[in-house]
Each structure stands twice: as structure tokens, then as C-alpha cells.
Amino acid sequence: MKGEIKAHWNGRAQDYDKNVRQVIYSNREREAWQKIFVQALSNEHLKILDVGTGPGIVANLLVDLGHDVIGVDVSDGMLRQAMDNSEALHHSLEFVQGDGERLPFESGTFDAVVNRYVLWTLPDPKRALVEWKRVLKPGGRLVVIDGTWYMRNKPLNKQLWQKLSVLLIMLTERRVPHYQDLNDDIRDNLWSTNLKRPEADEDLLKSIGFKQIRIVNALNKRLLTNLDYLKNGHSGERFLISGVK
Ligand SMILES: C[S@@+](CC[C@H](N)C(=O)[O-])C[C@H]1O[C@@H](n2cnc3c(N)ncnc32)[C@H](O)[C@@H]1O
Structure with a gap:
């Protein structure tokens, strides 16, 4: 399973990087993310680990906020993009290849x-x-940001919303969107595609002994313009959950 996931992210590294890089380059979304992280963390100078850093977007945002950051990821393809992105921003931060479940x-x-x-x-x-x-x-403090993507049994209203979003994207962007689905083997074996979130995450954090658990729901509305929400909101709700050791 781990091997398949690593191969999946290695294969998507360049495309994924291209899609999320707009976060660095669009002021609006970058500012929204910075506000989210300032609220979740503090203004003090912190030593932060970004697990599954991918192309290093969050790691670089946190450096902009004045923190010391190390990014770790299992995919060498993603780490190459992360290093290129940090270099382009003239940031010096450390990236380490490693497994988030056995951190070095x-x-x-x-x-x-x-x-x-x-x-x-x-x-x-x-x-x-x-x-x-x-x-x-x-x-x-642990800060997890995640979303309800690729859920099995997607509700009918979301399926309909996705179909309408294709029309909207064709009209406003003059392109046909391509929705890349997950390999079925991966999806069927993932815990997250069949549970109610972030409730399931809260139970996990509590069972491990995290304290002061906080949940921030509906991040999509804070991050996206109304039009972008109509185009992309069907793919899943984003949320933040944090807790203190
Ligand atoms: C959807 S990407 C998110 C990347 C980045 N955090 C972001 O917000 O753009 C998921 C990342 O998690 C990484 N990943 C998956 N399993 C991992 C593991 N066991 N240990 C470390 N990284 C992992 C993948 O290689 C990929 O870069």
C-alpha cells in the first residue's frame, strides 16, 4: 500500500506542483492561508515540521511567517519540486526524504x-x-488540514454539482476539466473515504491524548471566491483540526 501511494505521488509531482503553485503566486489565496496558519499557530518564532510537504507550498508560507521549517516527504519527485520552489523564492529551508509514520x-x-x-x-x-x-x-501543537475527498458513496447533490461545474468551467475558462480519480485499490483501502470527518479525526486525536482540540470547518468558503467555490467546492469540504501535546 505504501509503495502504491509513493508511486502515485511521484507520478503526480509535476502536475500537482503546477496546480498548487498558484497558492504562492496568487496573493488572495496566499493571504487566506497565512491567516489560517497565524490563527492556528502563534506569532512567535517556531520550529515547525511540515509532514508530507509535497512541493513545499505550506513550508514556504510558514517561512514567510517567520518560522524555521523542515519539510519531510516520502516522494523524491515531490521533494525536487519543493527544492525548486524554495530556490525560486530565495528561501533556505531543509527538506528530508522520509516516512511520516517513522520520522527521522x-x-x-x-x-x-x-x-x-x-x-x-x-x-x-x-x-x-x-x-x-x-x-x-x-x-x-499539531495542525492537520485535510478534506473529504474521494468519498465512497458521494451524495447525489455533489454528483449533480460536479456535472454543473463542468459546464461552468467550460463557459468561464473555455476548457474541459479533467477530474483525475484515485486508483480504486487505493481508494477502497483508505480509512478516510468511508468515515465522517472531521469527527473521526477528533476521535483519533482524543484517543492519542491530544488536548485543547480545535476544529475549524468550511475552509473552502474562506479560501475560494464564490465563483471558484461553485466550480470546485463539490470535490470535498476542507477543515482544520489541531491539538496540543
Ligand atoms: C496531496 S499531497 C499534499 C502536499 C502538501 N502538503 C500540500 O499541501 O500541497 C500529499 C503528500 O503526502 C506525501 N505522503 C504520502 N504518504 C506519505 C508518508 N507516509 N510519509 C511522508 N509523506 C507522505 C505525498 O508524497 C505527497 O507529497
């Missing part, structure tokens, strides 16, 4: 562990969360 760091190393769009793809989320807690200092 001592216990109690980081003030914060963040990850965006990673937990849903992990075969054993509990194990990952235990590991992320291990590398946090006592009192350190």
Missing part, C-alpha cells in the same frame, strides 16, 4: 507539526498521529 527526528524536537492534505492518504492514521506527537515538544 528525535522525540520532542518541534514546537509544531503541521500537515496539509496528507492524513487522508495514510494507511494507518493513528500510527502517524502517535509519531507526530512523539516529535512534538511538550505543549507543542
Whole structure:
């Protein structure tokens, strides 16, 4: 399963990077993300680990906010994009290849562990969360941002919304959108595609002993313009959940 996931992300590294890079280059979305991270973390200078950093978008946003950041990812393809993106921004930050479920760091190393769009793809989320807690200092904060993507039994209204969004994209962007689906084997084996979230995440964090758990729902509305929400909101709701060690 891990091998398949790594191959999946290696294969998508360049396309994924191209799609999410607009976060760095569009002021509107970058500012919205920065506000989200400032609210979730503090304004102090923190030592942060970004797990599943991918092309390093979040890692670079956090450097802009004045933090020291290390990004870790299992995919060498993604890490190459991350290094190119950091170089283009003249940021110097460290990227390490490694598995988020067996991190190559001592216990109690980081003030914060963040990850965006990673937990849903992990075969054993509990194990990952235990590991992320291990590398946090006592009192350190975990921030998970994720979404309800690729759910099995997508409700009818979302299926209809997706069809209408194709028309809207064709009219406003003069292109036919291509929705890349997950390999069925991966989807059927993922914990996240069949559970109600973020409720399931909250149960996991509690069971591992995280305290002061906070949930911020409906991030899509904060990140997207109304038109972009109509075009893309059908693919899943984004949320943030955080907790303190
Ligand atoms: C959807 S991408 C998110 C990338 C980035 N966090 C972002 O917000 O743009 C998921 C990332 O998680 C990484 N990943 C998946 N499983 C992992 C694991 N076990 N350990 C470390 N990284 C992993 C993938 O290689 C990929 O870069």
C-alpha cells in the first residue's frame, strides 16, 4: 500500500506542483492561508515540521511567517519540486526524504507539526498521529488540514454539482476539466473515504491524548471566491483540526 501511494505521488509531482503553485503566486489565496496558519499557530518564532510537504507550498508560507521549517516527504519527485520552489523564492529551508509514520527526528524536537492534505492518504492514521506527537515538544501543537475527498458513496447533490461545474468551467475558462480519480485499490483501502470527518479525526486525536482540540470547518468558503467555490467546492469540504501535546 505504501509503495502504491509513493508511486502515485511521484507520478503526480509535476502536475500537482503546477496546480498548487498558484497558492504562492496568487496573493488572495496566499493571504487566506497565512491567516489560517497565524490563527492556528502563534506569532512567535517556531520550529515547525511540515509532514508530507509535497512541493513545499505550506513550508514556504510558514517561512514567510517567520518560522524555521523542515519539510519531510516520502516522494523524491515531490521533494525536487519543493527544492525548486524554495530556490525560486530565495528561501533556505531543509527538506528530508522520509516516512511520516517513522520520522527521522528525535522525540520532542518541534514546537509544531503541521500537515496539509496528507492524513487522508495514510494507511494507518493513528500510527502517524502517535509519531507526530512523539516529535512534538511538550505543549507543542499539531495542525492537520485535510478534506473529504474521494468519498465512497458521494451524495447525489455533489454528483449533480460536479456535472454543473463542468459546464461552468467550460463557459468561464473555455476548457474541459479533467477530474483525475484515485486508483480504486487505493481508494477502497483508505480509512478516510468511508468515515465522517472531521469527527473521526477528533476521535483519533482524543484517543492519542491530544488536548485543547480545535476544529475549524468550511475552509473552502474562506479560501475560494464564490465563483471558484461553485466550480470546485463539490470535490470535498476542507477543515482544520489541531491539538496540543
Ligand atoms: C496531496 S499531497 C499534499 C502536499 C502538501 N502538503 C500540500 O499541501 O500541497 C500529499 C503528500 O503526502 C506525501 N505522503 C504520502 N504518504 C506519505 C508518508 N507516509 N510519509 C511522508 N509523506 C507522505 C505525498 O508524497 C505527497 O507529497
